[in-house]
């Protein structure tokens with residue numbers, strides 16, 4: 689999917705919500721456990737109930753890898769279901785990969801070609817040659833961790849390096865990478881006050897913002913400091929939406945939670 693197509697979807701749906709598919713078999717409604725593939729059945733119901741309220745889905749790969757082959761099969765079915773039925777949805781493999789170039793190319797093929805995701809999250813720590821193999825894929829997006837939502841972000845990301853914070857170094861240096869127009873960045877909603885300075889460095893790139901909902905980030909603050917002329921935000925909520933109920937009404941309740949966020953997003957978009 690191109691960035692222009694993503695922006696068009698946001699304007700059409702008046703939403704920049706991404707629903708996180710962090711599907712944990714211990715948290716899904718018990719009646720689904722009798723199904724042949726409970727994880728996929730859960731995801732399918734959540735997707736069908738929320739797709740009109742959001743523009744993207746972000747399965748976190750850890751929740752699938754944890755179940756071995758069964759988990760990978762559920763992930764494969766989920767991304768295929770999305771691409772076949774809702775190709776307008778922007779898909780994110782939250783995998784946080786990155787390795788020497790030769791290996792990064794294989795990761796890129798796994799997520800962009802084999803699984804056909806639109807984007808993948810990447811850790812910047814190994815530098816240029818670990819990121820550029822992902823950027824080489826046309827109309828695919830590489831989402832680099834910049835300033836993450838967790839408290840551990842202060843261990844390294846905000847430390848000074850050559851006169852500026854490390855996360856700012858990540859932003860500045862990555863702009864010089866080949867095909868940098870295919871970059872997006874992760875910035876945690878819990879650190880919304882940093883967004884104004886981040887926007888000075890990357891005014892045009894899209895930001896993936898996790899951390900509203902269960903982690904307590906504030907949507908209004910994120911929009912105030914992070915929105916640009918093309919919106920430039922994809923705000924993710926996982927647990928706050930998908931585990932709204934553990935009963936048979938789980939999909940309906942998830943849609944209610946997604947709708948609550950979408951209403952606020954519509955208001956924020958109205959201010960543009």
Ligand SMILES: O=c1ccn([C@@H]2O[C@H](COP(=O)(O)O)[C@@H](O)[C@H]2O)c(=O)[nH]1
Nearest residue numbers: 748836837876898901902903925926927
């Ligand atoms: O800085 C980051 C980077 C990634 N995440 C991931 O986003 C979701 C958030 O889930 P919630 O349930 O809405 O808290 C999850 O997959 C994280 O691994 C993040 O939270 N922060």
